[in-house]
Amino acid sequence: MRSKAKVGALLSVLLMGLGQIYHRQFIKGILFIALEIYLLVFWSLPFRYAMWGLTTLGETPQTQKGFQIIQGDHSIFLMIEGIIYLILFLLFVWVYYLNVRDAYKVGKLRDHGVIPNSFKKTLSSVWENGFPYILLTPSILFTAFLTILPLLFGILIAFTNYSGPNHLPPKALVDWVGFQTFIDLFNLKTWSNTFYGVFSWTVIWAILSTATTFFLGLIFAVFINHRGIKLKKFWRSIFILPWAIPQFISILVMRNLFNGEFGPLNQYLEAIGLAAIPWLSDPFWAKTTLVVVNMWFGFPFWLVLMSGVMTSIDKELFEAADVDGASASQKFWKITMPIVMFSTAPLLIMSFAGNFNNFNVIYLMTQGKPVDVNYSYAGSTDILISWIYKMTLEQSQFAMASVVSILIFVVVATLSVWNFRRTKAFKEEDMMS
Known part of the structure; x- marks a missing residue:
């Protein structure tokens, strides 16, 4: 049939x-x-x-x-x-x-x-x-x-x-x-020198900008949630303001603040007899300035997040630790830190991916400058995403920009997937399911 x-x-x-x-x-x-x-x-x-x-x-x-x-x-x-x-x-x-x-x-x-x-x-x-x-x-x-x-x-x-x-x-x-454009990126010195230089700074930038904001937010959260601190809501409200103000406006203010010619920081340094610092015109100082400015914008998010995590920790854990004679540092490293990391690790990975493509701070603050004569269409502080922006909108190098964007996706996706798979929060979720 x-x-x-x-x-x-x-x-x-x-x-x-x-x-x-x-x-x-x-x-x-x-x-x-x-x-x-x-x-x-x-x-x-x-x-x-x-x-x-x-x-x-x-x-x-x-x-x-x-x-x-x-x-x-x-x-x-x-x-x-x-x-x-x-x-x-x-x-x-x-x-x-x-x-x-x-x-x-x-x-x-x-x-x-x-x-x-x-x-x-x-x-x-x-x-x-x-x-x-x-x-x-x-x-x-x-x-x-x-x-x-x-x-x-x-x-x-x-x-x-x-x-x-x-x-x-x-x-x-x-x-x-x-694949000729891919080959040119790695074989032609005009492109390879730029790619390796910009890529290495992008990785350093992503690590530093993520780590500094994370630990600064952690430090402030620990201080504010300490038993002896009063007016906790007031302090949280004050420290969240940098995150609440539109970043575009804040970056423009910071750029004038760190201006090497008429910026108030250099004027204060000269007033007390110190030499002016080339905040945005020297490659080292420009990169340092970017990391510091990004800390100002990024730490309030981690402060609020970690404050919420810390306030939700069961107080009986700390009471049991006091009975066992644990010191304040032992309670922090054995109780607070593991719980905070467990709750924030996925967001930490996402923050790294976001900073890898953090165009606003880089371009609005320095526009990729100061100039590096060894680079093609990129400056000393350019990261890959700002380099792509310059290649497309300013130099019409669309094919090469597309190659770099594909490489960004591969790197960020690989690192994110690898880190997510190693995160305890997702492991426990898989075990529960």
């Missing part, structure tokens, strides 16, 4: 809806067939053109005859159009799969002697059982075109020669070059 499930699935593979018609679900089958016919008739040629554009990035460059400009193919528009149609095609494949799966499931029911649902019952069942999926469908579409599309576009740019001055549409075409 033939399996109705297999026959229905095979028919739906040949043409959407045939399996449903075989199972006598005529309205559902006709809708599926109408969808496929519509796509084949009206979308076949645009899809073929989009795939041609995505694979070739155009063949006819812009030309000029006298004063008349004859437009050619725009490589970037062709790439974006190709990605859009590729995403739509994948969505169609997903619907095709649902059609085959539906035919197979209905066939399974028929094999067991169950009469398939009518179209009305099918709609009712979909509404009752698939309501969460119906609500999630718009999110899937928005994610596909607002997240996946830009992500794919940014990745594909890395495998082209899209850069100035010779490969900028519409005047010139862009070509696929494979």
Whole structure:
């Protein structure tokens, strides 16, 4: 005896809806067939053109005859159009799969002697059982075109020669070059020296900016939560102000405060007989200034977070420690610190990832300066994300910027996943589940 499930699935593979018609679900089958016919008739040629554009990035460059400009193919528009149609095609494949799966499931029911649902019952069942999926469908579409599309576009740019001055549409075409841009980043000294220098400072910056804000917030939280401190709410309110004020405004104020020529800090130093410090014009002092300024912006978050964790610690733990004769430092390192780390470790990892891409503080404070003659399109205090900004908006080096952004993703994602897997909070969550 033939399996109705297999026959229905095979028919739906040949043409959407045939399996449903075989199972006598005529309205559902006709809708599926109408969808496929519509796509084949009206979308076949645009899809073929989009795939041609995505694979070739155009063949006819812009030309000029006298004063008349004859437009050619725009490589970037062709790439974006190709990605859009590729995403739509994948969505169609997903619907095709649902059609085959539906035919197979209905066939399974028929094999067991169950009469398939009518179209009305099918709609009712979909509404009752698939309501969460119906609500999630718009999110899937928005994610596909607002997240996946830009992500794919940014990745594909890395495998082209899209850069100035010779490969900028519409005047010139862009070509696929494979991994050549990746090779140039590591083999050409003009690029490799910049990448290694900026990357090393980015890692140092991410570690220092994360560690300093974390431990400064911890110190203030310990002081404020000490039994002898009064007006705890007042002190928490005062210290959270740097985090509450818009960072953009605060950074501009800090930049004037540390200005080497007219900044008040240098004026105070000169007033007491000390030499002025090149806060923003010397590479070492500029990096030091960035770390200090970032501490001012970052520690209130950890202060509030750790204060909440500390106030939730069971007092019986400290009372038991007092009975055992534990000192204040022993109670801190054996009780407070492990609980704080357990609660804040995931956020600490996220903070590291955030500081790795902390564009605002770097660019608004120093704009990547002072200049380093050994770097290409980067200054002494530039991190990878600010270097990407300069390469794209100021120098039109889009392909190289895309390569660097991919490397940032690989590094941050690898470190974050590795650290998350080693975090006790997630280990205990897995054990509980």
